[in-house]
Amino acid sequence: MFKENREDIEQLILNYFEGIFEGDGEKLEKCFHENTFLYGDIKGEDYLKSKSAYIEGVMNRQSPKSLGEECRMGIIGIDILGKVAMVKLHVPFSGYNYYDYLSLAKIAGEWKIVNKVFTHID
DSSP: OHHHHHHHHHHHHHHHHHHHHHTOHHHHHHHBOTTOEEEEEETTEEEEEEHHHHHHHHHTSOOTTTTTOOOOOEEEEEEEETTEEEEEEEEEETTEEEEEEEEEEEETTEEEEEEEEEEEOO
16 A cells, blocks of 8 residues: 555656646646645745645746756655655756645545645755
8 A cells, every 4th residue: 555655646746746847737736635725935035825826826937848947856755654645855946946845635535735835945
């Protein structure tokens, strides 16, 4: 069961990376639970948005792919306990050096991001 959950989580994260990199709101929408909020620190400025506002922002900016960037996003670690998991990611793009902490839950048999906190490190 652990291996199956890990593979499902890795696929979710791949979709998340592709959604961010390609500016694909539909792909991102499928990654998040409907009630997800995101909190971050971007160069010292607080960032708090609903999932919908976040995805709208991703869709309304030039995607890293369209700018000719190389996708360098990666998983640092995954910790799974039952039907919950924590994932730490490195998400560098467009001059930013983000680190994401995603809380996941297996809801109705499907892994979803239920919370995201992140920071930008110079």
